[in-house]
Amino acid sequence: MFTRHPLNPLITPAHLRPSRPDYEVIGAFNAGAALVHGETILLVRVAERPIKSDPQWIVCPYLDASGEITLLRVHPDDSDYDTRDPRFVRHLPSGNVFLTSMSHIRCARSRDGVHFTIGDQPFLQAETPYEAFGVEDARITPLGDEYYINYSAVSSHGIATGLALTRDFQTARRHGIIFPPSNRDVAIFPRQVNGLYACYHRPMPGDFGAYSIWYATSPDLVRWGDHQVVVQGSRMGWDSGRVGGGAPPVWTEHGWLSIYHAADRTQRYCLGALLTDHDDPTRVLARSSTPIFAPELPYETDGFFPNVVFTCGATVIGDTLRLYYGASDETIALAEASLSELLETLRREPAP
């Protein structure tokens, strides 16, 4: 159903200058997307780490209490640390986690949606105590003539969701933490539902509960409540590990179309599609029983964290859905589908 762009991956770490001379870019992925005055804008998650003099050591950058970047150095043989996951280390005596890279969000612009010019400087970067480990995975929702950006704010407080607002993608104003830890993968609807703002969000109840997509409403985009579960993973198969929001929902005549992510227990991430009721987005009209998009090509099956396709944003041009997706937590790629064909396929699924 989806066709990969022949120039994939469109953006790789090699395309980006690091934000500091002593850093290297190791990932450019999970981008929010919007059409702004004819341009395609991506808010790219840029993961960087300090260039290592000794490649054996693991170095974890974070913002300390005084607002300075500090480095934690961990040797893989240090039995006080669990270093098995490439994305983080865990200090076993305290349970504290540190990330092996720090992400900021950078703005990329394109006239054709394929060839992007990427700034050298962060658009949003670690600044508050809730962002001490970085900011990640921006989603963009246009509302009026403003763009609301939600992003993961990561720190020793946990993974929370922050909100920022921009008009020009030059400067952004923060509006605080809208979902406390652990909660990410927030997808804000581009119009109100029954007089309230609406979103999907994905609480992470640790090892006590399931990782499902929830719905919430808000009068002001900052304060959210009346939380309800919408989509749960299955017991088996491609969505048995977790599900979570992807791109902000797209209004179609048949209902709200959402491209979401699902992972199995091996942490292979695929994408699914969901059609929900216009007036009650907790009501699922159709849901893909198999992935609509899965990691297949080398840049999706290999890389920093392999076997991942993950989306934070898509654009719609006529009947074409342009899905920007992160591949293997390392690069940004593009896949296109016919919106009407996607909806037709979805509506042929057995009723949920």
Next chain:
Amino acid sequence: MFTRHPLNPLITPAHLRPSRPDYEVIGAFNAGAALVHGETILLVRVAERPIKSDPQWIVCPYLDASGEITLLRVHPDDSDYDTRDPRFVRHLPSGNVFLTSMSHIRCARSRDGVHFTIGDQPFLQAETPYEAFGVEDARITPLGDEYYINYSAVSSHGIATGLALTRDFQTARRHGIIFPPSNRDVAIFPRQVNGLYACYHRPMPGDFGAYSIWYATSPDLVRWGDHQVVVQGSRMGWDSGRVGGGAPPVWTEHGWLSIYHAADRTQRYCLGALLTDHDDPTRVLARSSTPIFAPELPYETDGFFPNVVFTCGATVIGDTLRLYYGASDETIALAEASLSELLETLRREPAP
């Protein structure tokens, strides 16, 4: 500073009839408290379990998808289950958790605040999918002539916080989930702060982040946001495991007084006190450096889950703070302190 009541524990499982003839009451603890027309009302967490024919088996009751109580039976030798914690079992292949008891909330009334008459029927019990494992730990906040009750809604979705409203403590109306999983220990302020409702809450970021007390505001008591950390645990000592809200804050002329709980890494639960700014309850004016109340007597150091004192509610009569607390997740006890003395002690603490 606190004096235990000589009749402690005031309420024990032996005082309560089970809600069904085939159940036994194993805990009556963690009660919300309010003064209502001169009466003291406690909303008691009543933990029950099915009477076992074979005491060796562990039986976990839960509400199934059709709304019926179902029993999961687990043998302690079954290697598929982790049965070490008396409060739950974990199915290791799936990670799913089931509780060994189911709690409901029952209303207890007293003219003197010491001798309670307790109804035989639940006031709030498992009813929605978010409550399939029960409802726990009610807090009561009077606002106008209504009483807002927040409680832990526990299910395979995780531990969330629900809101209900009552005028008469006979019937309650639910207002949905106000904090998605994992979040509990919500303490709603009894008056607005700067034109918004306010609360402390305690997200549980799994093993990624710290268990701290956060502040949030709301226009309608259902939708909450602008989350900020207020109190964190320390690295060592009595509050090194977690901190969380206790009784709803009490307005005093010196600031908001909150009695909160803290646990160390051995899961010994003590109580601390906090004084915060009237107009900005994220600003800590004073905080107890040592516990103001700790488990010492046998009913606090022994019991279902030993070494726990935990409060969900207190009343204020003149200068007396009557602290109702759960002891060892099994009984309800009362300790009294002079409010002015407590504030005086707090204000002698070193500045935070």
